[in-house]
Amino acid sequence: MPTLGIDLGGTNARAAVVDGQGKILASAKMALTERSPEAVVESIAQAAAEAVSLAGVPVTGCGVGAAGQIPGNSGVLAVAPNLGWRNVPLGALLSARLGMPVRLVNDLAAAAWGEFNAGAGRGAPDVYVAFVGSGVGSCIIANGQLVRGSGGVAGELGHTKVIPGGRRCGCGELGCLEAYCGGHNLIGLTRELLASGRSPVLNELTAGVAERITPLTLERAAEAGDPAAVEIHSRAGKMLGMAISNMITVLNPARLILGGGVLMNCPGLRRAVVEGIQALTSNTAREGLLIAEAELGDDSGLIGAALLG
Ligand SMILES: [Zn+2]
Incomplete structure (x- = not known):
């Protein structure tokens, strides 16, 4: 079943629907005009909705890669310099907004996992x-x-x-x-x-x-x-x-x-x-x-x- 991937940067949120082999079925991007946690969650949700609608298939879960420190599986962005955030429970906020489980990881871990599964690390x-x-x-x-x-x-x-x-x-x-x-x-x-x-x-x-x-x-x-x-x-x-x-x-x-x-x-x-x-x-x-x-x-x-x- 396809899942939703989010890449949260300092200026944009990108969303993609990806199949189990790591192939992107559809993607969308939203500029982050405001950087409050509520506004960023809303931008992510809009990009996600667009990607899901373009893909035309249901998704079962969501992973988010974000620049910053994320202790363990807390779902909390403890320090995110790009966004000026400290201790924002992004995983929980986004899970409530999207109505599905959300896993939050460091952006580099997400990129490495992508390369490992579908790129140079296969x-x-x-x-x-x-x-x-x-x-x-x-x-x-x-x-x-x-x-x-x-x-x-x-x-x-x-x-x-x-x-x-x-x-x-x-x-x-x-x-x-x-x-x-x-x-x-x-x-x-x-x-x-x-x-x-x-x-x-x-x-x-x-x-x-x-x-x-x-x-x-x-x-x-x-x-x-x-x-x-x-x-x-x-x-x-x-x-x-x-x-x-x-x-x-x-x-x-x-x-x-x-x-x-x-x-x-x-x-x-x-x-x-x-x-x-x-x-x-x-x-x-x-x-x-x-x-x-x-x-x-x-x-x-x-x-x-x-x-x-
Ligand atoms: Zn240093």
Whole structure:
């Protein structure tokens, strides 16, 4: 029986009706014009109603992937920075509004579950998924099960420490991997470099306009040989390569799935990660490891949420 998948971002709610094989039958999207929990629930319900009506089939349950921390199976979004929420019982609110059971999971877990079932992870029971987008996150699937951890926050690769007492991360702590490698921070570091006037190549690439900077701008400046850009870019590649390699050595997955906007759009960083893995994983953990790229793009979270629902 098909289920409903919801991908709740900071600006849109997307809904899809998905069959048991992970195929999207119909989907719809609503912009979040207001971010109060009641208004967001209403936007989700409207997107859901449209998707169900387009699919023309009944659905039996609903899964929601949302950016933020969700303790265990509480259905509560404890911290959701995109929405400015704290301790919102979204699962219960949405279940009452939709009249069906709702399972709430972290957006990355939903995306990983989608890739595991219907994308690059098919056929492998032990999968590690690393996403580098505006933030850095990962998800562990062991023996075909999502590993959530006792507090529901397992897999927080972005907040593993790479430099004790280093740069401040968005989480408030110091020296996290994300503070050096997350897209948001790469843009920040590149803007600082542009403002410092130490990078003529960067100045040329952006015509001095900081708003034009993306992680790919940094990569282009590094490829053009700009020493200051090379320093930031190669540090990010090395740190990501080492952090992911260490997870491979610890977990010994059959498959590593790489995804997220930064890794997908910056081939140089992706190459650095793959080279890091070749050089830094233990030989025994690397045997039989297959490195794959995420296949489902923006739909992975929708599909995974539906399959969890
Ligand atoms: Zn952090």
